[in-house]
Amino acid sequence: MDQQSAKEIDTLRAEIVQLQERVRTLDAASKEAERAKTEYVQNIAHQLAAPINAIKMNIETLTNPKVSLERKQVLLRSIYSQGTILAHLIKNFSLMSHLEADHELTGFREQPEDVDLYRLCVNLSNDFQPVGKYKDQAIYVEESEYKIAGFPTVFVIKNLFTQVIYNLLENATKYADANTRIVIGLRTSAQMVGPTIKSLGIPIPKEAITRIFERGVRGDSARKLHPAGTGFGLYIAKRIMEIHGGSLTVEPSGKSSTFIVLCPKKKG
Amino acid sequence: MNKKTILFADDELHYIEALIAVAEAEGYNVKTCRNATDALRIVAGGGIDCVVIDIMMDPGPDLPKVEPHSAGLAAIDRLISKGDHPPIICLSVISDQKIINALKKKGVLYLRKGETSLKKAWDIIQSKITGIYHAR
Numbered sequence: 053m054d055q056q057s058a059k060e061i062d063t064l065r066a067e068i069v070q071l072q073e074r075v076r077t078l079d080a081a082s083k084e085a086e087r088a089k090t091e092y093v094q095n096i097a098h099q100l101a102a103p104i105n106a107i108k109m110n111i112e113t114l115t116n117p118k119v120s121l122e123r124k125q126v127l128l129r130s131i132y133s134q135g136t137i138l139a140h141l142i143k144n145f146s147l148m149s150h151l152e153a154d155h156e157l158t159g160f161r162e163q164p165e166d167v168d169l170y171r172l173c174v175n176l177s178n179d180f181q182p183v184g185k186y187k188d189q190a191i192y193v194e195e196s197e198y199k200i201a202g203f204p205t206v207f208v209i210k211n212l213f214t215q216v217i218y219n220l221l222e223n224a225t226k227y228a229d230a231n232t233r234i235v236i237g238l239r240t241s242a243q244m245v246g247p248t249i250k251s252l253g254i255p256i257p258k259e260a261i262t263r264i265f266e267r268g269v270r271g272d273s274a275r276k277l278h279p280a281g282t283g284f285g286l287y288i289a290k291r292i293m294e295i296h297g298g299s300l301t302v303e304p305s306g307k308s309s310t311f312i313v314l315c316p317k318k319k320g
Numbered sequence: 321m322n323k324k325t326i327l328f329a330d331d332e333l334h335y336i337e338a339l340i341a342v343a344e345a346e347g348y349n350v351k352t353c354r355n356a357t358d359a360l361r362i363v364a365g366g367g368i369d370c371v372v373i374d375i376m377m378d379p380g381p382d383l384p385k386v387e388p389h390s391a392g393l394a395a396i397d398r399l400i401s402k403g404d405h406p407p408i409i410c411l412s413v414i415s416d417q418k419i420i421n422a423l424k425k426k427g428v429l430y431l432r433k434g435e436t437s438l439k440k441a442w443d444i445i446q447s448k449i450t451g452i453y454h455a456r
């Protein structure tokens with residue numbers, strides 16, 4: 053074998069070693085992706101199974117003659133609340149694919165309409181009262197703030213905008229401490245208007261202010277408090293606000309966090 | 321006869337309120353908590369006749385090295401390692417047969433949320449307390 057061939061063989065050998073290394077890296081990455089996918093699907097399954105099962109069990113309890121009428125009324129309200137939550141949850145999953153693409157408002161089947169912010173917030177807070185009740189959380193809408201602003205309306209796709217407030221209220225009831233108030237206020241500026249959701253619970257560190265809106269990201273303490281969760285809620289909410297020309301931000305202050313939803317004010 | 325007490329440890333109590341309603345209607349005292357540490361502390365305080373515990377929940381301050389995905393399992397192990405403990409029923413959504421079999425070996429009954437009907441879940445909880453199972 054001449055010197056030239058020996059050199060070529062060495063080069064090829066080195067390339068093979070490199071390729072083997074590359075295969076190992078890719079294999080590890082694919083296993084990691086597979087693991088993440090399994091975890092994600094399990095999370096979705098858990099999130100869907102829990103409310104459906106609660107509804108089933110509540111209905112079963114309604115037929116139990118030993119359970120008091122008052123208790124049954126509570127269970128009925130809870131069925132309604134779980135049903136609403138379930139519908140929103142499913143919507144979150146279906147919205148994910150929609151929002152991944154760079155959609156504009158016109159890309160959605162539903163048309164934007166005038167939505168009375170106060171009424172929407174009151175309705176949604178009522179949906180969440182039974183959930184908050186278990187942690188003795190009360191959800192308040194600061195009527196006075198809406199009154200001062202003349203009960204503003206926003207021009208949005210109602211279904212999508214509802215999903216934003218829903219996701220924020222879901223987080224608030226999930227992560228706020230027991231025995232606290234979740235307060236829905238109003239923020240206005242020259243060009244923008246929208247609700248704020250303030251709650252007291254696990255602190256959001258300053259360095260996480262932007263990260264928590266990223267797809268699939270859940271804060272360490274959020275994960276600790278509630279292991280199941282997709283990390284989609286805030287991402288979806290922010291995307292929805294962006295396609296409306298608005299914004300979603302958070303102002304943390306110690307244990308208190310205020311999420312600020314802003315929509316452009318209607319012109320004219 | 322003194323009322324028997326059941327402890328429900330679940331981070332999402334609103335999902336099991338039907339079970340709680342039935343337990344109370346059947347004349348039991350009900351205690352609830354939302355993390356594994358509280359569950360252990362309440363049992364340690366005594367007077368608990370049955371523990372119904374979820375798997376995925378906040379471990380709480382007494383279990384700092386425990387993952388939330390298995391905090392309930394860690395609490396169960398602690399209860400068992402202490403020897404004298406009330407009957408334990410694990411009520412969760414997981415379907416991993418390895419985990420379920422491991423629980424069985426430890427004498428912990430596993431009920432799957434979404435699969436076990438309320439009636440069956442309640443009959444089993446009651447049988448763990450009274451030692452009598454009424455098949456219906």
